[in-house]
Amino acid sequence: xxxxxxxxxxxxxxxxxxxxxxxxxxxxxxxxxxxxxxxxxxxxxxxxxxxxxxxxxxx
Numbered sequence: 001x002x003x004x005x006x007x008x009x010x011x012x013x014x015x016x017x018x019x020x021x022x023x024x025x026x027x028x029x030x031x032x033x034x035x036x037x038x039x040x041x042x043x044x045x046x047x048x049x050x051x052x053x054x055x056x057x058x059x
Contacts, residue, residue: 007029009026009027010025010026010027011025011027011056011058012024012056012057013054013057015045015048015052016052016053016055017052018047018048020047022044022045022046023043023054027056033056037056040056041054042054
């Protein structure tokens with residue numbers, strides 16, 4: 001049997017311009033959230049049809 005991924009958590013990425021929750025990703029929470037994700041990611045937003053900054057939002 002495979003082990004479950006301990007120390008991982010699902011978070012949403014929220015568009016900074018429209019406020020839409022477009023992406024759901026799994027992050028490693030052991031040792032804190034990585035620095036690359038704290039500032040946000042440039043992802044595609046279908047509402048404005050271009051890449052915008054998406055920040056982490058926990059539900």
